[in-house]
Amino acid sequence: MPQKNHRRLKVAITAVIGCIAAMTPTIASATPASSAAPPQKTFDVDVVSGRSDMVSGGDALVRVAVPRNVPPHQVRINVDGRDVTARFRPVEDGRTLLGLVDELAPGDNMLEVRSNGQGKGRPNATLPLVNHPAAGPVFSGPHIKLFCTASGSPWNLGPVDEDCHVAKPQVTYRYRTTTGGFADLPDGPLPGNLATTTTTSGETVPYIVRVERGTINRAVYEIAMLHEPGTPVPDPWTATAGWNNRLVYTFGGACGIGYTQATSTGGVMDDTLLSRGYAVASSTFNVFANNCNDVTSAETAMMVKEHFSETYGVPDFTMGWGGSAGTMQQLLIANGYPGIIDGVIGQIGYPDERSTTVSGHECRFISQAAGAAGLSTAQRTAVTGFGSPNTCGGYQFFDSVDWPATCPNHVPAALRYHPVDNPDGIRCAMADFISNVYGVDETTGFGRPIIPDTVGVQYGLGTLKEGVISPEQFVTLNERIGGLDVEGNRTPHRTSANVDAIEVAYSTGRVNQFDGGLRWTPIIETRGYTDPGGDFHDRFRSWTMRERIVKANGNADNHISVTTSPGAAANAAQLQALRDMDAWLTARAALAATRPNLDDAELTRLSRPDGLADGCIAPDGERIVEELTLDPAARCNELYPYHRNPRVVAGGPTSSDVLKCRLQPLDRAAYPVTFTDEQWQRLQAVFPGGVCDWSQPGVGQVPISSTWIRFQQT
Template sequence: MRKLLAVVVLSLFVGPAPAHASNGRVDIDVVSSPKPTLVTGGSALVRVTGTGQVTVRVGWRDVTKAFKIQADGSRLGLVDGLPLGSSVITASVRRGSPAAVRVVNHPVTGPVFSGPQQVPFFCETTAFGLAPATPPNCAAPPVVSYQYRTTRGTFAALPDPALTPPDATVTTVNGRTVPYVVRIERGTVDRAVYEIAALYDGQAPSPTRTHDAWNKRLVYTFGGGCNVGYHQGATTGGVLNDLFLSQGYAVATSSLNVLDNNCSYVISAEVAMMVKEHFVETYGPPAHTIGWGGSGGAIQQYDIADNYPGILDGIVPQISFPDAVTTGGTVGDCRLLNRYFTATPGYTDDQRKAVSGYGAWGSCVNWDLAFASRGNATEACPPAIPVQYLYNPTTNPGGIKCTTAEQLVTQLGRDPATGFARGYNDNVGVQYGLDALKAGRITAEQFVDINEKVGGYDVAGNVVAARTAADPLALTRSYRSGLVLAGTGGLAATPVIDLRAYTDAVNDIHTRFWSFTVRQRLVDAYGPSGAAGQAMLVTPLGTDRSGYALASMDAWLTAIAADRRHGDGRAKMLRNRPADLRDGCWTAAGERVAEPLRWKGTGTCDTLYPSFADTRIAAGAPLRNDVLKCQLKPLDLTGFTTEQKARLRAVFPTGVCDYSRPGVGHRGLAGVWQSY
């Protein structure tokens, strides 16, 4: 990549320069990217502040005419035609000191910081109405379409946005009544299909003019699941959302922000950064960006906010998990336990629940049925990947292995001896059902039998008799890279509203204790104030309180932006939390209860919506639940017969988990904005 050393002197003349401008000062900033070294696609939205006659250049090229004066007196301009690699954009005023910013431009097809891209990679542009694309970049020209909101409360296609159908509705944005017509743009960025939606105000969007139908706020949506990549994806987090659009929010997302298409928060962060950059260069800078989505969509929000701060200003994770890696431990356990209990009659439902830790044994069963296959090299391959490219241990050992770890191989590394991504899963020393044994809910013989027969996985994800042992390098890298959510990065200053519909009682996998797992990590990082950055709200299943969460997050971020008092980002985040936004829940009758929420607490909300655990916590792990591989201690054989002791020694020849110590390989986060 050829570096271009450019001295930019751009000239933007706005009326006669005042007398004092001869010794003026000018500042320049890239506002479309979180860092000027992360520009993509050959363009950047640049803000210049200064008085008088201002000049701007890229190299010797004058780009002054691109800049327009804004309401705050600054000049905003879209600088395009940037070459790949390094350039310098300089702004100067007559007889004043120039200001310069070095930008580094990356291809719009990526990568930027996510590392080597997967090959092969299969395109799905036609699923979105885009032209067929060529692998592996899968690029297609953008397409703009329009929808309107009908009097029936649905969205319908609108061929001509200038012609309003008789059943069209209106909405109010910033005190103005405007037609409820939505402009939708679809295209490709970073090998993903993106979608951007915003109310249409009758003109083509521009980053340098005021939009009468946009409230200057962006919601970025994320989709759920978790699976191997190697394909573009045929779904997104969704943009046609009445809650957002009716209030004037713009909405953006992409196919690689769906964890079921791409179970890598690093790739998701890169795509979100690039899609947001394109949005800013199309519509202008938003006052703030709110993350939105549930399940795997919540994982992406937590992990992006902590590891790549600045992409999202505040997040609203719903039915949340902290990350894919630590969640994977209980997913694998549930397959092992489900196989054991299916083959071993005589256990009551209460005993199965006690061993699993869940409030309903069906939650563990459904982890097995829905997601345990994602750890197997051949069981859950996306249909978009042609069969001839898939792994087969005999006929195609070098093929695509459909495990979620493959999506993280850039962070984990690949084991040269096996050809698989280095594995972070481990159950050596795990005493399944330990809490159930201590509580007298299973017998000593049952405890021994479970741990004798539960087994583990081989490198391809097949169940075997031996326990699973993690790769030491994978453990360290999982912690250092933030694959295990640390909470010590950008979450320090990111407002969080953790919104959860209560599903523990209906055999669902989205169980409530995971919200407390995130909170515990934050408390361990920052002390008691760690809980203050995360508002936790619980609703009855089937009740929608997303409007309250959105309004509260908007108020929180607006107050932070207006805060000019002394203090860092964390201080401003903590002191500007809305007074009404307290932990709490809604009852089935719709009553709001505001009170502190605690894991296995006894308050009104914690009684209405009790929280339970998972397989690892039921085996003695701490609530923060971030131990991938436990350190070991001697086996306690108290209460077992001589014969049972011998069997337990055979199961645990090197000892059992000592959860009073950090996990093997545990390290602190290596830093934010890591590049691979």
Template sequence: MHSRFQRAALFTCAVMAATVLPSGQGAAAEDGPPPAIAIASTPDRGQVSGGDALLRITTTDGHKPVRVEVNGTAADGFRRQPDGTLLGRVTGLKNGKNRITAEAGGRTSARTVTNHRATGPVFSGPRAAPFYCETTAFGLAPAKQPDCAAPTKVSYKYRSKLGTFLPLADPDHRPLDLATATVGGRKVPYVVRIETGTLNRAVYETAALYDGSDPTPLRRTKSWNGRLVYTFGGGCSGGHHQGAQTGGVMNDTFLSRGFAVASSTLNVLETNCSVPLSAETAMMVKEHFVETYGPVKHTIGWGGSGGGIQQYTMADSYPGILDGIIPIVGFPDGFTLEKSMASDCKLLVRHFSRPGNSFTAAQRDAVTGMLQYGSCVGAENIDIRTATKRCDKSIPLTARWHATANPGGVKCTMTEAYANQFGRDPKNGFVRSVLDNVGVQYGLKALNSKKISPAQFVELNASVGGFDEAGTPVAKRSEADPRALKAAYRGDLLNSMRLGLRSTPIIDHRLYADRVPLDVHTAHWSYVTRARLKAANGTSANHVIIESQLALGEQQTADAYVLTSMDRWLTNIAADTSSRSKQTKVIAGKPAGLSDGCYLTPTKRVNARLTYPATGPCADQYPIGADPRLKAGAPLDQTPLKCALKPVDFGDYRVGFSDTERARLRKAFPKGVCDYSRPGPGQDEKPGTWRDYSVR
């Protein structure tokens, strides 16, 4: 569908292609550098997908004719932009390496662009198989393994004056109950164009206000503010299916302000717990969006729980996909969550449930560190280690792993999502694990504060146990595979926060859940993140925490505040053209008035430095707890996956032990206890960005 305006734009573009990019001119070489060729649709690392790319050509003289060629063939369709650069979408790229050249004034530049299939992969490595398709959940045509590809569909919805999104068959029709949105101070019809398709074996969705003409990458639509919000979903599972939901794109907070929204099924961590695969998918979906709508001013990450994990790890390991992040009830990374809550809580809840257990409710709280024991029970229920417990209904029972009947079947643990990073243990066929609790002294702080007895401490640590490769609790403690440990640190999967996050604006939106029964999203994780940022970079000034309650009205108010604050923050950074470091620009660009704070009521927000332990005006309403590893003596930043060990020294304890207890404690820790004053095994590995797991 082409409006009269768009047909005129396309005609203008064609005329400019003939005049700005003439064919066969033999101009003499002139002084000055050759044209610069940049990829505008992806972080400019020379990688694209789907056979096309949006290119930006920059010359020292914006009025000189420029000729662009792709693999020796002239590329037409470039259009001069207000800043003097040329923007154009090239198509027909072959899989693999493509040579792009640009010539102006007799000077030529060239670069190689590597194209990948739209079905992937790009850098995440070999794809999981089998892989079950779910395109019909989105109204797309049925698809087949292994690619699960389906034709793209465009549909429309409008926002009614009653505040609901309703289908709209004809986008040029204006219903009587049509609401308006406000973009740049101008009211526009609240009609939304929704595109649904498949990329990288995921189903993606994009949504943006519709201004009456089809989008083009060469001219921004009048109803789009040039910003993109990329949403991420929670959970954590090993994958093997396409997914039936995205992070969500029909969000009034975003769309009513002119933001476009994008997401995909492989950006929902419950569908796929692999951060490299999520990053790859987000890159490809954003690339397609830019090739459809044009360059974005900045991209804001948004999402809770596992959606926060993806934002934190993606921003650090694959910088450039997201410019600023808003993790909601987030965790620093999946492996920290696994060891410090999901696995520890399962072991502790199991111990406390045994017949004859002597721990009182207050003592259980003291050992787990949480404000209520129910949070640990909820964490225990996450169960991201049992081989098939989290398998999606789309995965047939006959395809799932069974120790004897189907040992080569599908496993659905978090660790399975990292087969390309950690490799498989040839002895059992499971992905190598980084889970480790050797030397962890559960209840150490409760012991030293005399909240539990020496006998209880000894009994707990002698019998807490660990997990086998299938996630079954066993008497032996869990021990990490050395190869997996090194890969986790090297690939920044245990989030170092010293790479991209060093210069990423972060608004940590903490919806307070510490008093919600069985809720695992405890508030102390915001402070674990802050401690790690400060330890890695010497400052956490790019990290703002906003606390609010789960009440709907307060959450909506807080959502709007953090979104508009992040938009202003990123706008300020972009306006800073000084030679200062990016980290300095990020800190200096924080908007006036944006600081830590909390909502005391839906309409009353106070700005106050938030601390751990909690102090100040927010402390009474938002007290902060801990977790089992912190109560076992781990540092607040929780960086070691596996701790260094030292011999048991009874002089380290503030209580006395009987001879029997001493003997039993030594037996419980035959290799020693955690020594957090030294780096753990594997922590000498240097993390790097944009790691390519297709290269072995």
């Protein structure tokens, strides 16, 4: 079998410990540092399955480059005095050793590499390995309550321990039929209706899929790849024809507060991916419908990828794959925890959960105030900014996850929160689900929420200026907006969000400002255009991504956006995005090997394939190459017009990244309409502290503090 080529993943460690604010989680940051090629006479030791400070499950795949003055057979490797030399085998040029170091103790371990004898010029090297449990956590903070998959479910893999973990994974085989479906592979001779497929590496193989299913980080993971039973399974030292040495990690959408191990992943039985030779991995915690927490999603993806690398070999690169909140996860993970995925392939996505949720809350406020303000359906739609009167209802899906009325059925009624009968019970609210990130309110004992901040926001301001609504309607609408309290109860008065929690949202990357790993991670996002039908996956979110990228980086060299009509055209664009991302990351890796001094952003810019550009696909199939813009006269915008959201109509930035605005005094002369004295007095009562000054950054709007943040409750 041919030996694999392994990318060098340099791991050096820096640590910064800080506390963001009172009652916020303690945040520790550790970011890999790049380093120059080592001197020829020293060992070069790397963990290639992940980060040396975030090893999990008791093992790590380690690469040792042997200097020219040491014969490889004289190398000795130990961990805390235990000889592990036998775990290593030569790869590449024979002067590189690759080994799976196992039986690591919990916590700190020291790996030492030396040569026989300690004479002059005989080098040695050490590398700390910090091991964490297979059940986690690694960086997400203390575990929350979790209900294991019920017995009898196909997703129940057998007896589990207290962390919902099974003793060992299950392996099954499926095959693609000549009629185009998947079926269980029977024992015995291969079936006559077995299809073949040709991978991107040019290998034609039986279309048989090996599926591994097990538990990592308390979630159920899946790994699928082409493999014929009876032939060697790929490992870190050998390859098989069915795998093209690339990994695709899939992410699922929606947003739910489940407290459950769950019964769905982002999906691994994907013909588009498997037929081309990609290995596919995912986990139940990578589906936002199960686990609307991007930190535990990132942690789980890191751990599953680590297991994949240790079991099958280090992929050349890993591409993300998923739509809607599946795109959202990719973007948040790539920004906050760069390197888990090397490229984002998204569809109909959003930049993050927090800023998107704002639109859901504001939809509810506007809808409830519209009747009193006498707004017609068309006027109400104009105030929301959306392309359809039905879009607002879709966005309220995000609104509901902050404070749902009831928990899912798998949370026993006796364990659920009740303010009188069970005040210490499980609250199925976002604030409690991600309290490791935002902290706990010492007054209520609940997770500290970011309530929708409505102070100073002039809803419908744009429509007032355009003459769509009258001054009286504008005043009444804003009188009736109200807000929510910390338990999600509707209040008639406007509500102000906790500034410390807002600052945590920005500094930890929960509001995605594309200022971490997304400064260089390649992004290709496609969007089937459904704005007129009321779908809340509106095209405007592509622009918010673009504006944030440019604001953070000064350019958008790493972002490609393509809009199409929905259906087959959108599917074709997604497939093309897969091809383009593969070419982009392949070229990037090659460029990095020949020009190691280029920084990450330059590598991404210079390796972008020729012809890969923004644009749209017209309904007649014409491909229009056109830079993403807000100009309504642009051809793509004529075909697929942008709409807006309530905060943009209220005068907010089109980047939609301000959770709480700074205020400025009311100025009667600033309005192109005439208010009566009575209306002006009412408006002053609505905005006693002033109105939003959108020319300023938001309150608490700070850059991301670092990447690879660790969370630990104080």
